Amino acid sequence: MSDELEPMKPREAVDMWIDRLQSTRADETLKSYRYRLKPFLEWCNSEGIDNLNDLTSRDIFQYDSHRRSKGLKVSTLNNQIGTLKQFIEFCERIDAVPEGLPAKVEVPSVKLADRVNDELLSANRAETIRENLHLYQRASRRQAMFELLWHTGCRLGGLRSLDLRDCFFEQSDLERLRHQDDIEKDALEAVDVPFVYFRHRPETPLKNKREGERPVALEQEVADRVQEYIDINRVERTDSDDRKPLFTTEKGENARVSKSSIRREVYIMTQPCQWGSCPHDRNISKCEAREHGHEARCPSSRSPHPLRTGAITHMRDQGWPPEVVAERVNATPEVIREHYDHPDPIRRMQSRREFLTEDSA
Incomplete structure (x- = not known):
C-alpha cells in the first residue's frame, strides 16, 4: 500500500x-x-x-x-x-x-x-394501436399520451414534464418563446409549428437535466390529436407549483399524472385484447392482466421503454441518420446504434435506396 x-x-x-x-x-x-x-x-x-x-x-x-x-x-x-x-x-x-x-x-x-431489448413495440403494432385509439378513444388522454410517446420517442419522465405552455401548435403560440427564451421577434418568423418543448424543471426533471432540453417537431396530425384532447377531455387543473400540466388527473392532490399512471396506461394500450382477441388463448373475462395493477402480466403488454425503443427503431428504418435521431430523443448516436437500433432488414434496405445512383447499379 x-x-x-x-x-x-x-x-x-x-x-x-x-x-x-x-x-x-x-x-x-x-x-x-x-x-x-x-x-x-x-x-x-x-x-x-x-x-x-x-x-x-x-x-x-x-x-x-x-x-x-x-x-x-x-x-x-x-x-x-x-x-x-x-x-x-x-x-x-x-x-x-x-x-x-x-x-x-x-x-x-x-x-x-x-x-438490445428484443421486446420493442413494432411499428406495425404501434400503428394498429394508433388507429384503434383514434377510432374508439378519440381525444382521450390515453390517445394523446401514445401519440407523443410514439412520435417523439421521449422518455416517460419527459412526457410527464410537459405543461400546456410547452405545446406550440399555432403560429401565435410562438410569442411565448420570445419571453421564455429571449428570442428576437424577427427570428420567430423562421420557426415552424407544431412542436413540443421538453424543459428541465426541478419538480419534473429530465434524465439529462438541462442537456435534455429540446424542441421536438410534430406532424400536424399528431398535434391535432393532442389538441383535441386538450380541448375536449383535459381536466383543467393547476399543480402545487402553479403550473398547468398537459396531462392532468381528475382528482386527488396531485394535478399532474404520475409516472406509475403513465406506465399503467401504456401497459393497457399495448394489450392486444383491448382491441381484439387474446393471442395467448386466455379467457379475457378472467385474465389477471385485466385487473387493476396487474396489466404488466400480459405477455404482449409493453412498458414505455420498449415503446421508445420501437419508436427510435422506426425512425432509423425510415432512413433517419443516427445523429438526427439522437438529437430528437436526447441520446448519443453511439447509444442509438448499440441499444435502440433493431433494424428491419427489408425496411432498412429500402431506406438506403435513395443513396443509390445509376452508376452504382
Whole structure:
C-alpha cells in the first residue's frame, strides 16, 4: 500500500462519488449507480475489505468471478463492472486506491445481440394501436399520451414534464418563446409549428437535466390529436407549483399524472385484447392482466421503454441518420446504434435506396 493513499471506507467513497455526480446526473441515473454498486459493497464487507487502500486487481478479479457465478446476463455484468470501473477511477483521483488500478478493471464485452431489448413495440403494432385509439378513444388522454410517446420517442419522465405552455401548435403560440427564451421577434418568423418543448424543471426533471432540453417537431396530425384532447377531455387543473400540466388527473392532490399512471396506461394500450382477441388463448373475462395493477402480466403488454425503443427503431428504418435521431430523443448516436437500433432488414434496405445512383447499379 502506498504511503500517499488516504484511508477510505468503501461505502464512504460511494457516497462521495454519488454526491459529486449530483449536478451532472439525473436522480434515476444515480439510483442505478447505487444499485449496481450495492453487490460490491456487500462483497467488500464479506471479504473484510474496509479500506479501499488495500484493494488490488486480484480482488477485482475475484469480485468479477463472484458476480459471474450468480448466473447474471452478460449485459447486467457489463453494467455492474462498468459502473465499478467508473467508481474506481474516481477513487484513484482522490487517492483512495492504488494508482493504475482502474486500468486493470476489465469490463466484460457485450455483443450487440446481448445489449438490445428484443421486446420493442413494432411499428406495425404501434400503428394498429394508433388507429384503434383514434377510432374508439378519440381525444382521450390515453390517445394523446401514445401519440407523443410514439412520435417523439421521449422518455416517460419527459412526457410527464410537459405543461400546456410547452405545446406550440399555432403560429401565435410562438410569442411565448420570445419571453421564455429571449428570442428576437424577427427570428420567430423562421420557426415552424407544431412542436413540443421538453424543459428541465426541478419538480419534473429530465434524465439529462438541462442537456435534455429540446424542441421536438410534430406532424400536424399528431398535434391535432393532442389538441383535441386538450380541448375536449383535459381536466383543467393547476399543480402545487402553479403550473398547468398537459396531462392532468381528475382528482386527488396531485394535478399532474404520475409516472406509475403513465406506465399503467401504456401497459393497457399495448394489450392486444383491448382491441381484439387474446393471442395467448386466455379467457379475457378472467385474465389477471385485466385487473387493476396487474396489466404488466400480459405477455404482449409493453412498458414505455420498449415503446421508445420501437419508436427510435422506426425512425432509423425510415432512413433517419443516427445523429438526427439522437438529437430528437436526447441520446448519443453511439447509444442509438448499440441499444435502440433493431433494424428491419427489408425496411432498412429500402431506406438506403435513395443513396443509390445509376452508376452504382
